[in-house]
Amino acid sequence: MIVDIGYFSLLCALVLAAYTVITLYAGIRRNSHNLVLSARYSSMVILILVAAAYFSLTFAFIRDDFSIRFVALHSSTDLPLFYKVTAVWGGMEGSLLLWELILAFFIAIIAFRYRKTNREILPHTLIVLNLISLFLLFLLIGWSNPLAGEFPVSSEGNGLNPLLQNPGMVFHPPSLYLGYVAFSIPFAFAMGSLMRGKLGNQWIVSTRRWTLFAWFFLTIGIILGGGWAYVELGWGGYWAWDPVENGSLMPWLTGTAFLHSVIVQEKRNSLRIWNMVLIIATFTLSILGTFITRSGILNSVHSFAKSNIGPAFLIFIVAILVFSVGLLFYRQSLLVSKSQTAGIFCKENSFLLNNIVFVVMCFTVLYGTVFPLLAEGLADKKLSIQAPFFNTIMAPIAVLMVFLMGITHVLGWKKTSLVLLRKNVLVPSLLTIVVMAVIFYLFSPPWQMELLGGVSIFAGYLVVRELIRSRRTGDLPAEHERESIGSRLLKSLTKDGRRKGGLIIHLGIVIMMIGICGSFFNRETTFTFGPGEENSFGRYVMKFKETTETQSRNSRNVGLAVEILQDGKSVGVLTPVKSYYPTSQQPMTEVAIQHSLIEDLYISLASINSDGTATLNVYINPLVSFIWGSVIFFIIGFIYSMSYKPIQLRQK
Amino acid sequence: MNKKSLKFLIGGVLIVAVIVGIFVSVSSENMTYYYTPTEILTHPEKYADKRIRVMGLVEHDSIQWFSKETKLIFKISDEEDQILNVEYHGARPDMFREGQGVVVEGKLQGNSHLAATVLLVKHSEEYKAAEHSESKDSYIKTMDL
Numbered sequence: 001m002i003v004d005i006g007y008f009s010l011l012c013a014l015v016l017a018a019y020t021v022i023t024l025y026a027g028i029r030r031n032s033h034n035l036v037l038s039a040r041y042s043s044m045v046i047l048i049l050v051a052a053a054y055f056s057l058t059f060a061f062i063r064d065d066f067s068i069r070f071v072a073l074h075s076s077t078d079l080p081l082f083y084k085v086t087a088v089w090g091g092m093e094g095s096l097l098l099w100e101l102i103l104a105f106f107i108a109i110i111a112f113r114y115r116k117t118n119r120e121i122l123p124h125t126l127i128v129l130n131l132i133s134l135f136l137l138f139l140l141i142g143w144s145n146p147l148a149g150e151f152p153v154s155s156e157g158n159g160l161n162p163l164l165q166n167p168g169m170v171f172h173p174p175s176l177y178l179g180y181v182a183f184s185i186p187f188a189f190a191m192g193s194l195m196r197g198k199l200g201n202q203w204i205v206s207t208r209r210w211t212l213f214a215w216f217f218l219t220i221g222i223i224l225g226g227g228w229a230y231v232e233l234g235w236g237g238y239w240a241w242d243p244v245e246n247g248s249l250m251p252w253l254t255g256t257a258f259l260h261s262v263i264v265q266e267k268r269n270s271l272r273i274w275n276m277v278l279i280i281a282t283f284t285l286s287i288l289g290t291f292i293t294r295s296g297i298l299n300s301v302h303s304f305a306k307s308n309i310g311p312a313f314l315i316f317i318v319a320i321l322v323f324s325v326g327l328l329f330y331r332q333s334l335l336v337s338k339s340q341t342a343g344i345f346c347k348e349n350s351f352l353l354n355n356i357v358f359v360v361m362c363f364t365v366l367y368g369t370v371f372p373l374l375a376e377g378l379a380d381k382k383l384s385i386q387a388p389f390f391n392t393i394m395a396p397i398a399v400l401m402v403f404l405m406g407i408t409h410v411l412g413w414k415k416t417s418l419v420l421l422r423k424n425v426l427v428p429s430l431l432t433i434v435v436m437a438v439i440f441y442l443f444s445p446p447w448q449m450e451l452l453g454g455v456s457i458f459a460g461y462l463v464v465r466e467l468i469r470s471r472r473t474g475d476l477p478a479e480h481e482r483e484s485i486g487s488r489l490l491k492s493l494t495k496d497g498r499r500k501g502g503l504i505i506h507l508g509i510v511i512m513m514i515g516i517c518g519s520f521f522n523r524e525t526t527f528t529f530g531p532g533e534e535n536s537f538g539r540y541v542m543k544f545k546e547t548t549e550t551q552s553r554n555s556r557n558v559g560l561a562v563e564i565l566q567d568g569k570s571v572g573v574l575t576p577v578k579s580y581y582p583t584s585q586q587p588m589t590e591v592a593i594q595h596s597l598i599e600d601l602y603i604s605l606a607s608i609n610s611d612g613t614a615t616l617n618v619y620i621n622p623l624v625s626f627i628w629g630s631v632i633f634f635i636i637g638f639i640y641s642m643s644y645k646p647i648q649l650r651q652k
Numbered sequence: 653m654n655k656k657s658l659k660f661l662i663g664g665v666l667i668v669a670v671i672v673g674i675f676v677s678v679s680s681e682n683m684t685y686y687y688t689p690t691e692i693l694t695h696p697e698k699y700a701d702k703r704i705r706v707m708g709l710v711e712h713d714s715i716q717w718f719s720k721e722t723k724l725i726f727k728i729s730d731e732e733d734q735i736l737n738v739e740y741h742g743a744r745p746d747m748f749r750e751g752q753g754v755v756v757e758g759k760l761q762g763n764s765h766l767a768a769t770v771l772l773v774k775h776s777e778e779y780k781a782a783e784h785s786e787s788k789d790s791y792i793k794t795m796d797l
Contacts (some may be wrong), residue, residue: 360671367675382686384705389682393674526743528719578746587746606743609719615743 006056053259069150074158093146125192168228179218187283236619247289257358298426337468406459428461449520501641518623576605689736
């Protein structure tokens with residue numbers, strides 16, 4: 001009943017989205033303010049309608065309404081309430097509804113927030129956004145309808161995949177979607193200004209914070225996905241160059257390039273066509289990311305051909321590309337930037353090189369992800385491209401990326417004095433050489449780790465020095481002198497947020513790179529032992545204590561308590577578990593991890609054998625904590641960056 | 653075309669050529685094709701000393717699990733009922749059982765023996781259909797690789 005209202009709302013939203021597009025078009029043609037106003041209000045109504053549909057589905061989950069196919073497939077009566085509410089995005093149809101909800105929300109914000117500052121391009125921008133929305137609504141009422149009923153009604157649902165019953169996995173998809181959808185805003189503004197033929201830097205300034213927002217949530221989404229893989233999949237790692245992971249990394253890479261290259265346009269008014277290309281690529285890859293995960297193409301090309309949604313996505317991607325590239329081509333004469341002379345050592349060039357680095361990385365990932373699919377589709381050969389391919393190519397490029405990230409902070413726009421540059425890099429270079437020598441002497445690591453570690457120290461030093469300087473140099477204007485020390489400190493900490501934000505995020509990247517360096521020293525072993533027996537690995541001795549069995553609300557858990565000894569002293573008990581869910585035939589591996597700053601001891605229970613012994617997979621992963629720790633820097637840096645408000649928006 | 657854009661064009665083409673060159677060489681080193689036991693067993697000499705990935709179904713009554721040595725010995729087969737012996741060192745995966753589709757990766761030793769270092773259990777949406785007399789080949793084709 002409630003679900004019928006939801007479905008009806010979706011239908012109305014679809015009609016209204018079509019109405020909005022037509023009205024906007026007519027409004028532009030007739031130069032009618034009232035028509036545009038009507039379209040803006042209808043954006044608001046679409047948001048309400050989509051929200052109604054979303055909540056009706058949530059409601060169906062809470063009430064265990066298994067007459068809805070999507071609910072029957074992804075929930076069960078014994079599921080905790082928290083997971084019932086979040087199971088809405090536990091499958092394809094619900095995920096797309098969440099996508100659409102976020103998009104409708106953003107459109108409503110855009111329609112009102114930018115009505116004054118971007119009056120000229122707003123109608124065009126809204127047309128683009130509503131066309132995207134129209135596509136999603138079209139899928140949602142037809143091929144991918146989360147509210148479709150099922151008959152006969154089953155009394156119990158299939159249950160939510162136990163792998164998804166984890167907080168990391170609950171927030172991973174919405175975070176990615178926030179990122180993906182938010183990239184549609186700069187894209188729509190870019191297309192809007194192309195359509196309008198008004199190509200100042202307005203669209204870039206207006207969408208700066210949207211781009212940051214998208215970048216931040218995409219970053220967090222990817223890290224959450226890695227964290228989930230680490231604790232739930234039980235193979236000891238967090239990144240496997242899996243097509244689903246690659247699908248989210250590709251828009252991140254071009255998005256990061258875009259985030260940097262728009263600064264060049266803002267400051268120096270160049271790279272204008274290039275920025276258009278980057279945002280088109282980023283948005284298309286965001287759609288491709290959703291498509292790769294959701295179309296079934298990963299299972300096999302055969303099942304892709306059978307699904308409806310896959311080809312629909314493919315057509316959509318092609319349509320976006322044809323439309324946006326065609327528009328760009330049509331307007332290219334308006335985008336030519338006057339060439340400005342610049343020296344070799346200048347910020348512009350470091351940004352340019354940074355862009356090349358990110359695009360090459362993206363191309364690498366695209367090639368490695370799509371090539372096996374093409375080989376299967378066109379030549380009927382099944383093959384896989386393995387992680388070493390990605391690692392071999394990405395490692396040296398990452399070294400270059402981190403180097404650029406550090407050096408750019410001591411380069412000036414247009415031209416840098418070489419004397420000053422030499423003075424600035426002398427100390428970090430020496431420090432880097434010393435640290436690299438020490439690492440080499442102590443660990444004799446692979447050359448990739450040696451270089452990545454060295455360059456991280458180099459960049460880290462420069463970034464931290466700039467951070468300290470950014471606090472000091474901006475000695476506050478004289479009028480603040482009479483204020484208390486506390487308030488002056490507060491002011492010096494909060495001012496120049498954009499610059500500080502960038503530096504802090506760069507510091508986060510350095511921290512993450514140090515974590516990645518640790519992965520070159522990962523070790524693993526597999527062994528079987530019986531009650532009372534011991535086994536040593538690294539600096540740890542593991543002692544078989546006892547097997548345990550517990551019952552939780554929707555699973556039965558068989559575990560093994562392992563006592564961990566270091567230097568003969570007990571430092572704790574780890575209990576890796578296997579959980580059996582009645583709704584799933586495959587048991588879940590719940591790993592047990594002893595975290596420390598230096599290394600993680602990671603134990604997963606492979607099996608409890610018929611003779612009472614247990615087989616364990618044990619991993620020692622150095623420096624993994626640094627990867628998760630980098631998130632703190634991303635959050636703080638993001639908050640700093642968002643505090644910067646473009647001048648144009650400030651006036652209003 | 654003016655001099656400057658010509659420079660850019662040549663530079664761009666050079667960069668792209670180098671990148672493509674590196675790609676082809678690195679990816680061919682790290683590309684693994686999937687084979688069936690029949691392909692391996694008809695021409696074992698072709699695959700000697702190469703890392704190969706083989707997909708097939710676990711034969712009935714062929715599984716031996718040595719927990720102490722963490723060693724798993726089993727046989728896999730495909731449509732043609734050619735049987736490949738596999739020896740894998742490592743833990744026994746949860747869903748590993750008779751009739752299950754698996755992918756193993758390793759090197760061939762002798763003519764019908766694979767020393768595997770990777771063992772992946774694969775699921776297929778058409779698993780049920782395969783159980784009911786449908787051909788093994790169509791099952792293998794739909795395996796979620």
